[in-house]
Amino acid sequence: MPIRYLGIDIGQVESMQLSPDRTQVLAKAVLYPEYVENFARFGTRFSIVSPEISAAGVNNLDTLLQPYINVEPGRSSRPLRSFELQEASITDSRYQDGLSVVLDAAETGSLQIGTPVLFRGVEVGTVTGFYLGAMSDRVHVALRVSKKYQHLVRNNSVFWLAPAITCSSA
Known part of the structure; x- marks a missing residue:
């Protein structure tokens, strides 16, 4: 190999x-x-x-x-x-010096470690891990946002779970 x-x-x-x-x-x-x-x-x-x-x-x-x-x-x-x-996603040098963010969600949906974080279609970060909340009723999603884009994250930022697969017909 x-x-x-x-x-x-x-x-x-x-x-x-x-x-x-x-x-x-x-x-x-x-x-x-x-x-x-x-x-x-x-x-x-x-x-x-x-x-x-x-x-x-x-x-x-x-x-x-x-x-x-x-x-x-x-x-x-x-x-x-x-x-x-x-873990492969953690080794990506684009995110080593980036901003660590933890989001609270009801479930992980289609997210996986390494799933990209997109802003207007541009990859600005990656999912680095998951863990259950204290009561096990929520999931905490750990992200790393590239240093280049960390200015986009503010106290009132909202993150949305995008569909894993989108299909369109012409």
């Missing part, structure tokens, strides 16, 4: 095996020598990329044929050699 950054192969998973207690998969990967210094460091995030279908469209269809691991480089200069895979 290739390891990619911005569509460029920077490494390869060499082997995978079950941990001794059989609760997780351990993977051994190699980064190509020219990429080790920039990617084998603290803060680097690795995530498996999978196909996504959402209100914003279809993404990552190439992973139907060959899945891959996406990399977002860390900012630290401290070297690191052991990593854990993260």
